[in-house]
Amino acid sequence: xxxxxxxxxxxxxxxxxxxxxxxxxxxxxxxxxCDARLDLCADGxxxxxxxxxxxxxxxxxxxxxxxVDGLNVLRNVRQRKRNPPxxxxxxxxxxxxxxxxxxxxxxxxxxxxxxLNMESLTQRLQDLLLNAGEEVFCxxxxxxxxxxxxxxxxxxxxxxxxxxxxxxxQMAVNASLNTRGLDLVRLEEEIRTxxxxxxxxxxxxxxxxxxxxxxxxxxxxxxxxxGSAQSMNLILGLALKHSARLSDPLLAxxxxxxxxxxxxxxxxxxxxxxxxxLDQERCYCAGxxxxxxxxxxxxxxxxxxxxxxxxxxxxxxxNALAEFGAAYGSSLRTRWRLPLELRELIAATYQLxxxxxxxxxxxxxxxxxxxxxxxxxxxxxxxxxxxARLLKIGLPELMxxxxx
Numbered sequence: 495x496x497x498x499x500x501x502x503x504x505x506x507x508x509x510x511x512x513x514x515x516x517x518x519x520x521x522x523x524x525x526x527x528c529d530a531r532l533d534l535c536a537d538g539x540x541x542x543x544x545x546x547x548x549x550x551x552x553x554x555x556x557x558x559x560x561x562v563d564g565l566n567v568l569r570n571v572r573q574r575k576r577n578p579p580x581x582x583x584x585x586x587x588x589x590x591x592x593x594x595x596x597x598x599x600x601x602x603x604x605x606x607x608x609x610l611n612m613e614s615l616t617q618r619l620q621d622l623l624l625n626a627g628e629e630v631f632c633x634x635x636x637x638x639x640x641x642x643x644x645x646x647x648x649x650x651x652x653x654x655x656x657x658x659x660x661x662x663x664q665m666a667v668n669a670s671l672n673t674r675g676l677d678l679v680r681l682e683e684e685i686r687t688x689x690x691x692x693x694x695x696x697x698x699x700x701x702x703x704x705x706x707x708x709x710x711x712x713x714x715x716x717x718x719x720x721g722s723a724q725s726m727n728l729i730l731g732l733a734l735k736h737s738a739r740l741s742d743p744l745l746a747x748x749x750x751x752x753x754x755x756x757x758x759x760x761x762x763x764x765x766x767x768x769x770x771x772l773d774q775e776r777c778y779c780a781g782x783x784x785x786x787x788x789x790x791x792x793x794x795x796x797x798x799x800x801x802x803x804x805x806x807x808x809x810x811x812x813n814a815l816a817e818f819g820a821a822y823g824s825s826l827r828t829r830w831r832l833p834l835e836l837r838e839l840i841a842a843t844y845q846l847x848x849x850x851x852x853x854x855x856x857x858x859x860x861x862x863x864x865x866x867x868x869x870x871x872x873x874x875x876x877x878x879x880x881x882a883r884l885l886k887i888g889l890p891e892l893m894x895x896x897x898x
Contacts, residue, residue, distance in 0.1 A: 538563055
């Protein structure tokens, strides 16, 4: 019997200041070599420390790193005169000939301009990390002995990737491409109902690398700040992640219900905001995002099952959602640094705190209550609620909203 010789497991260093670009590179790398050992850092000094301590098979560095820039990291690597030279991909937002000429004497393996071309990056990584005809298959990680669902979900809360994708990202991108490139207006139409894509693009647009001026609080604002290429990269990169879509029928059914609730809340919020001359898109966005935690939890439950965990009863899923859904949402919104004003609107969909309420917060609270009403119950009581009184919205207006 002939033994199968697997490619040696590569160790790769990625030094990129922007967390969303760093995560994108990580996902592309893992799509090429799921077994790769990755070290990630955000500044040049840390990159130099890691390079001094570890033998790497490939280094990918942002040219505009804080502290020690990428060109000086490359210079440091070449001064060590390793034979053969360490493969080194230098990324830069500078595509002028002077910048390229400055790097050439240091012999980077590739000089890639930002925003990255994902197809080109993938091909480069395949050439560097795989021999012709080689394929690598990775088994799913298994649960630690004795792991319980409750402990698993507690530990995953600060590491959760976010919600499953509800939109077909490849179809959305393809539908938005034309002879002039990517149509951002069409792309917004294609993805605006997806909570995870919306949250990621807003978070990326507010990252330190791009945060100039007012905070981005809507999908349209995020797309225009990120630009066509970076928006497309981030969206396509989401589909590369593990459990990007829910395949389990029970969990997918729950997700559809939360997604439907999000859509109805968003539409009610936009209509109310239009009636009251408020920011329609911000209210719509808050509505789309308000079930993000529940959806993220469902994705973690699928990962639990894929790792060998048992999850057989609807009651068990319901209990997990009741116990952890809100905490997952709060953790994601904080970790991704969504703007405080947007988070306050999302919080208003659940309850109004003490003090003075903005009219937009009242709109979100009313929209969420409308979305949760059953077909034949509750509209009269809602018309008498404190929220309705403060908004000066009566039963006739609410009845018209329900009929739309």
